[in-house]
Amino acid sequence: MMTAVSDQLHGASSPDALTREEILASRRQLRRRRLVALGLVAPLLAFIIFAFFAPIATMLYRSVYNPTVVELIPDTLAALGTWDGTGTPDEPVLTALAIDLKRLANERTAGRLGEEFNRALPGTSSLVKSTARKLRRADDAELAASGATMLGDIDERWTSTDLWNAVRETGRSFRETYFLTALDLERTPEGGIQLRESARIYIPLYIKTLRIALVITVLTFLLGYPLAYYLAHAPPMRANLLMVLVLLPFWTSLLVRTTAWIALLQTNGVVNSLLMGVGLTSEPLEMMFTEFATIVAMTHILLPFMVLPLYSVMRGIDPSYMRAAMSLGSKPIPAFWRIYFPMTLPGVSAGGLLVFIISVGYYITPALVGGTDGQMISNIIAFHMQQSNNWELAAALGALLLVLIMVLYWVYDRLVGADNIKLA
Amino acid sequence: MARFPEYYTLWDRTGIYALRAVAGLVLFFLMAPILVIIPLSFNAEPFFTFTEGMLAFDSEAYSLRWYGSILENPNWLLAIRNSFIVGIAATILATTLGTLAAVGLANSAMPYRRLITALLLSPMIVPLIIIAAGMFFFYTRFNLVGTHLGLIIAHAALGVPFVIVTVTATLAGFDRSLYNAGIGLGASPMRAFRDIVLPIIRPGVISGGLFAFVTSFDEVVLVLFLAGPDQRTIPRQMFSGLREQINPTILAVATLLVLVSGLLLVTRELLRRRSDRLRGV
Numbered sequence: 001m002m003t004a005v006s007d008q009l010h011g012a013s014s015p016d017a018l019t020r021e022e023i024l025a026s027r028r029q030l031r032r033r034r035l036v037a038l039g040l041v042a043p044l045l046a047f048i049i050f051a052f053f054a055p056i057a058t059m060l061y062r063s064v065y066n067p068t069v070v071e072l073i074p075d076t077l078a079a080l081g082t083w084d085g086t087g088t089p090d091e092p093v094l095t096a097l098a099i100d101l102k103r104l105a106n107e108r109t110a111g112r113l114g115e116e117f118n119r120a121l122p123g124t125s126s127l128v129k130s131t132a133r134k135l136r137r138a139d140d141a142e143l144a145a146s147g148a149t150m151l152g153d154i155d156e157r158w159t160s161t162d163l164w165n166a167v168r169e170t171g172r173s174f175r176e177t178y179f180l181t182a183l184d185l186e187r188t189p190e191g192g193i194q195l196r197e198s199a200r201i202y203i204p205l206y207i208k209t210l211r212i213a214l215v216i217t218v219l220t221f222l223l224g225y226p227l228a229y230y231l232a233h234a235p236p237m238r239a240n241l242l243m244v245l246v247l248l249p250f251w252t253s254l255l256v257r258t259t260a261w262i263a264l265l266q267t268n269g270v271v272n273s274l275l276m277g278v279g280l281t282s283e284p285l286e287m288m289f290t291e292f293a294t295i296v297a298m299t300h301i302l303l304p305f306m307v308l309p310l311y312s313v314m315r316g317i318d319p320s321y322m323r324a325a326m327s328l329g330s331k332p333i334p335a336f337w338r339i340y341f342p343m344t345l346p347g348v349s350a351g352g353l354l355v356f357i358i359s360v361g362y363y364i365t366p367a368l369v370g371g372t373d374g375q376m377i378s379n380i381i382a383f384h385m386q387q388s389n390n391w392e393l394a395a396a397l398g399a400l401l402l403v404l405i406m407v408l409y410w411v412y413d414r415l416v417g418a419d420n421i422k423l424a
Numbered sequence: 425m426a427r428f429p430e431y432y433t434l435w436d437r438t439g440i441y442a443l444r445a446v447a448g449l450v451l452f453f454l455m456a457p458i459l460v461i462i463p464l465s466f467n468a469e470p471f472f473t474f475t476e477g478m479l480a481f482d483s484e485a486y487s488l489r490w491y492g493s494i495l496e497n498p499n500w501l502l503a504i505r506n507s508f509i510v511g512i513a514a515t516i517l518a519t520t521l522g523t524l525a526a527v528g529l530a531n532s533a534m535p536y537r538r539l540i541t542a543l544l545l546s547p548m549i550v551p552l553i554i555i556a557a558g559m560f561f562f563y564t565r566f567n568l569v570g571t572h573l574g575l576i577i578a579h580a581a582l583g584v585p586f587v588i589v590t591v592t593a594t595l596a597g598f599d600r601s602l603y604n605a606g607i608g609l610g611a612s613p614m615r616a617f618r619d620i621v622l623p624i625i626r627p628g629v630i631s632g633g634l635f636a637f638v639t640s641f642d643e644v645v646l647v648l649f650l651a652g653p654d655q656r657t658i659p660r661q662m663f664s665g666l667r668e669q670i671n672p673t674i675l676a677v678a679t680l681l682v683l684v685s686g687l688l689l690v691t692r693e694l695l696r697r698r699s700d701r702l703r704g705v
Contacts, residue, residue, distance in 0.1 A: 251638065255642070256662075263675070
């Protein structure tokens with residue numbers, strides 16, 4: 001911007017061109033205005049960087065960085081440094097581990113080590129804990145002299161190659177393993193990468209999330225389009241009045257609307273009583289805790305996000321186009337599809353992408369009404385954060401979700417323009 | 425049918441009736457779930473469903489006991505208090521910083537305007553679960569997890585985009601020559617901002633503040649990750665209520681919240697009209 005302005009100033013070479021002083025003065029003024037503008041924005045920018053971007057960056061870092069094992073058994077890992085990955089490591093390494101385990105047992109942190117090992121080699125958690133318990137009262141001198149033998153005597157798995165490979169694997173602070181897990185991949189023994197042979201969980205879950213989001217987007221479109229059309233062509237007084245019925249749900253708490261759906265859909269709920277009352281079904285239908293419940297409740301919650309952009313686009317369409325088409329002999333339905341509908345596409349893409357983006361990252365409603373069947377990717381991230389305590393995997397799954405959202409947002413910006421975000 | 429023009433065919437008329445019917449059904453779908461919880465909250469029995477007495481309009485089947493139980497339960501009272509403390513503090517923080525920034529962004533001399541606007545709006549796009557996980561990792565280092573301050577900062581960050589959007593929208597209709605006239609007549613920039621700009625953009629500021637408040641008031645994912653038992657808010661209390669022991673107290677709270685959202689809707693509508701009038705639209 002600065003250069004554009006000064007180019008203009010220099011380009012003025014007619015007799016009444018600006019003097020040097022005037023140019024300098026205007027540049028000074030521009031610089032001053034710039035500083036003022038920056039000064040106004042800076043506090044918020046600093047705040048958002050601290051409150052929002054730093055947390056996101058931390059999460060991304062967490063998805064590849066896990067120093068737990070390095071902090072727990074530094075001596076063992078230092079001794080393991082030269083091991084070639086075949087057979088059993090040398091005795092000093094086993095001895096170092098025995099000493100580390102005794103210390104962990106007394107610090108009561110052996111469980112954390114077991115948890116970490118267990119993720120690389122299932123079934124190791126109990127081994128670590130029981131061994132640590134047995135070593136807790138071991139004599140230090142004896143441990144230093146024959147720790148390796150003691151370890152082997154407690155459980156022969158301590159001499160297995162697989163276990164030591166798991167130790168070496170978890171002993172790296174920076175790991176791509178979490179991303180591999182999140183993408184349902186695994187390392188082959190030769191160091192290559194392949195699709196995981198055991199249960200593939202996460203890719204199907206991403207696909208399911210996208211599918212649910214797509215179904216919700218289509219449903220909100222099918223319900224929202226006729227409503228927006230009706231509102232946009234109703235007399236203004238009636239349209240304003242009916243608009244309240246769209247805006248009130250929009251402004252009503254998410255939890256309230258989810259609560260309402262629980263009351264409606266549960267086994268003895270309103271919908272089942274109604275269906276049984278009119279004799280459509282003799283047994284109550286199981287609707288709660290299913291994917292169906294997730295989709296219905298989310299369609300209800302997100303419908304205003306579709307109706308509002310559609311309505312504002314339709315309000316701006318000049319009715320004379322349709323009249324022109326009809327007076328030129330077109331039938332109403334072809335005229336609608338060929339003239340009216342294409343003009344509403346900006347509203348369709350704005351509303352559709354908005355609904356899609358919001359539903360891909362949805363957490364609360366699936367968590368409350370979805371049961372196991374209606375869970376989405378956000379729910380598994382929350383599960384790894386709160387229940388399985390596998391924070392790094394949660395971070396890797398979150399990073400992938402973030403990439404997905406950013407791609408969608410980029411599309412939104414291309415098609416709709418992020419500047420056009422308007423609030424009802 | 426007489427209201428239709430003569431040349432409308434039967435086909436056209438059927439189409440119009442069908443459209444009306446569909447629009448009516450969709451409006452019913454939007455409103456019915458919200459309206460259903462209101463009578464259910466007066467249930468005399470501890471159920472989430474209509475009892476036979478309620479359907480027969482037996483006055484014994486209705487009661488205010490669940491409203492009373494809100495007042496008797498210290499957890500709900502604490503939640504209400506926390507929701508207001510966090511909501512109001514986050515709103516003040518987001519609105520103050522957001523309004524200043526929006527004024528800066530409206531200045532044509534602002535460098536990197538597009539990029540900075542995109543950055544400031546991004547909390548609106550990123551899924552809450554990602555924000556929650558990241559904040560949990562990062563805020564732990566500053567001992568902000570399990571404190572009111574941590575929650576206020578988190579909610580303010582969520583509210584900022586709304587303030588930016590609404591204030592920018594009002595500033596777009598602002599006639600800069602009014603400000604220049606003030607300066608020309610000898611006012612300091614501060615005074616011209618306070619006495620000329622602020623009164624005109626005030627509806628946008630208040631409306632942004634309302635959005636920020638509602639965002640905080642309704643937010644539960646960040647609360648799940650960042651709050652301890654002492655910071656529980658109304659949505660958090662509802663969430664655990666719905667997961668653990670469902671009882672109609674939640675419906676009573678929900679009914680009150682519907683009332684609150686009705687009030688907010690009216691307030692915002694009044695503000696919008698005032699803003700249009702001030703801008704001479």
